[in-house]
Amino acid sequence: MMIGKKFGNRYEIIEKLGSGGMSIVYKGLDTLLNRWVTIKVLREQFASDEDFVRRFHREAQSVASLSHINIVSIYDVGFELDLHYLVMEYVEGRNLKEYIREQGKLTPEEAVPIAIQILHALEHAHEHHVVHRDIKPHNILLTMDGRVKVTDFGIARVANEATMTYSGTMVGSVQYISPEQAKGLSVGPKSDLYSAGVVLYEMLTGHLPFEGESPIAVALQHIQEEPPSPSALVEDIPMELSHVILKAMEKNPDLRYASADAMAFDLEKIYTGKSHEINMIKEKQNLSEDTVEIPAVRSGNGSPEGKKIPEEEKTPPPKKKKLKPQATWGIIGAAVLIFLLLGWGAYALLTGFFNVGEARMPDMRGKSLIEAKAELKEAxxxxxxxxxxxxxxxxDHVISQTIEPNQMVKKTNVVGLVISNGPKTTRVPNVVGKTQREAVVELNNRNLQGDFSEAFDDRVPAGTVISQQPEAGVDVPEKTMVTVVVSKGKELKYLPMPDLLNKYLDEAEKILKDLGLSIGKAEERESNEYFPSQIMSQEIKAGDMVLEGDKVNVQVSSGPGPMAQMARVTYDIPPDGETHRLRIIVSDLKGERTEYDRVHQPGDFIDQQVPFFGKGKIDVYVDDELGISENVP
Known part of the structure; x- marks a missing residue:
């Protein structure tokens, strides 16, 4: 069981996220920096291969040099507990494959920005000589705020080499591999561009370009067949966008885009409404790959080396014609005319350029994009x-513009507008039931602030979050303050200590329990004054203030207790012609009890022996009115 284990004395395993053919993936906590991380632990079959481990560490260290907003960062790589592990940036969200399945297919307005971010990540990696080799929607994560994060850079090479070692086959998602990968040839950055084209194809159409009953069948299609045009499958896909995808998916790498940036540049033209600037002419190879006949090299006499050609087959060389003087002057005149025309055209072009009209640059800051476009169009x-x-x-309002307002500018100038996406939002996590420390980490990971306060709660353990506001699952701007209430546990109160003397132990325990107190140590001692199990003394005096939850030590009698004594009670019933009820109540070490209770005739005389134990009091009531009260003995 890996949960709770700690690598490098700082990376604590919190929960399992999933597993793959090469590793098991966990969510972890970097206890040193107080942030969530993803921890990949190599499976045993790879961990025991020294050559593989060496390549794994080398590749991980190479990828760790990458630092880009669209690439999942690698923080650490190490070995502990007989396990090799990789520590990566933790991304809260889902992968692109899950999102495509959920949506069916994406609109160009949604798919193109995702593809652009993927290409920016690839360009950064390629500049650092790192090729991904396994671009697919499963390795593309979408954060809660819509940002793209490409993961597993460079690891595909190591996984492929290891699988070749163990099984002689190549790993990878065959639906996304380039033709050169399918052929088993060496791959470079343009192989990633092919896979990126397949991913964009799937985003827009909801389908893969090539599908088959077996991986081999799909691989052969990548090598031999042309994919259907995305525009033919989905009407809403512009022809220019289909052209970009199909160019990225050219069989010959030389016919693909020169770089990830070049492909991203065309996609940005489409996204900003400049599709007309894309070159839609399909490039052709300089040399054909078909087999052709090449004429043999001929010798000086016009025949192939070592062979003679019959006289009748020889073709006389063409005679050279001399130009007549009239023709020469005609050519010179035509050249002069062309020169004059070109000069006039250049003059007109330059004049038109330098005489371009001017316009006053409007101030678009703070205005809506619709308003800004209208003002620019008018100008x-x-x-x-x-x-x-x-x-x-x-x-959708203007943040800034590259040309200051109110300046007179030529109409050939292009002003750049920075448009607001609004505040950067994040989803509020659920921290109720977590410890305060865990809540701080969760909020920090979402770039939120916490306003912590404490409150007593009888049901929630101390240090645990009782409530939060806003509630979990709400999208709010980053840096929003989340109000978090943490339990201080049950509120403790001060109360007066009750009098336990003469109470039996079980009665005393009930009295204390009702007040939130309890018996601590109960020491037994012999006594002739108190009955067995009666409280003889208490450590905390009656009336002293104690804290709720405190324990009180007592001394308890083990007997034998006091002997009974007798008291004589006499009383004359009034001779008033009416009956009267007479009761004798005794209060002593045994407690309070009724020893006599009868109705008498007028004029009766009562003479009654009443038992009592230790010191006490005898009260005589006539018709519920106290007649006599005396202490005994």
Whole structure:
């Protein structure tokens, strides 16, 4: 059982997230930096292979050098408890495959920004000579705020080499591999671009370009067949977007995009409404791969080396024609005319350029995007758009512009607008029932602030969160203050100690329990004054203030207790012609009890012996009115 184990004296295993062919994945807590992490623990079959472990560590250290907002960071790699592990950034969210299954297919407006972020991650990796080799929706995570995080960079190479060692087969998702991967050839950055094209294809159509009954059948399609055009499958997909996908999926790597940035640049043109700027002409290879006949090299006499050609088959060389003077002057005149025309065209072009009309740059800051576009259109100015989160500027409103307002600018100038995505949001986690320390970590991981207070609660253990506001699952701007109430446990009160003397032990325990107190140590001692089990003394005096939950030590009699004594009680019933009820109540070491209770005739005389124990009091009541009260003995 891995839960609770700690690697490197800092990475504590919290829960299992899943497993793959190479490793088991856990959610962990970095106790040093107080943040969640993902911990991948290698399976035993790989951990025992020294060559594999060496490659694994080397590749992990190489990938750890990558630092990009769209790449899951690798924090640490190590060996402990006979296990090799990898510590990575923890991403709260789901993978792209799950999202595609949930949505069926994505709109171009949603899919293109995701693809652009994937390509930005690939460009950064390729610049650092790291090729992913296993780009697929399963390795693309979507955070709660919509950001893309590509994971498992570089690990595919190690996994592939290891699987070749154990089984002689290649690992990977065959639906997304490039033709060169399917052929078993070496791969480079353009292989990642092919896989990125397949991922974008699946996002937009909801289907894979190639499917078959076996991995081999799918691999052969990647090598031999052209994928159906996405635009033919889904009407809403622009032709320019289909062109980008199909160019990325060219069989020949040389015909694909030169880099991830180049592909992202075309997608950004589509996203910003500049599809017309994309070159839709399909490039062709310089040389054909088909078999062709090449003429033999001929010798000086026009025949192939070592062979003669019959005279009748020889073709006389063409005669050279001399230009007549009139033709020469005609050519010169035509050249002069062309030169004059070109000069006039250049003059007109330059004049048009330098005489471009001017317009006053409008102030679009704080305005809606619709308003800004209308003002720019009216002024005859072009624009580009970039998007950014902002804490105060509303969504789809202008944050800033690259050209200051009120300046006179040529209409050829292009102003860049930064548009607000609104405050960057995050989902409030559920911290109710967690410890205060766990709540702090959860809120920090979501970039939220916590306002902690304490309150007494009889039902929730001390140190545990009772309530939170806002509630869990609500999307709020980052840095929002979450009010968290932590239990102080049951509220303790001060109360006066009750008088336990003469009470029997079980009676005393009940009295204390009702007050939130209890008997501590009960020491037994012989006594002729107290009956067995009666309280002889108490450590805390009656009336002293004690804290709720305290224990009180007592001394308890083990007997034999006092002997009974007799008291004589006499009383004359009034001769008033009416009957009267007479009661004798004794209060002594045994407690309070009624020793006599009868109705008498008028004028009766009562003479009664009443037993008592130790010191006490005898009260005589006539018709519920106290007649006599005396202490005994």
């Amino acid at each position: 005859g100015l072009e624009h580009t758009l970039t998007y950014s989160f902002h804490d105060t500027i509303k969504k």
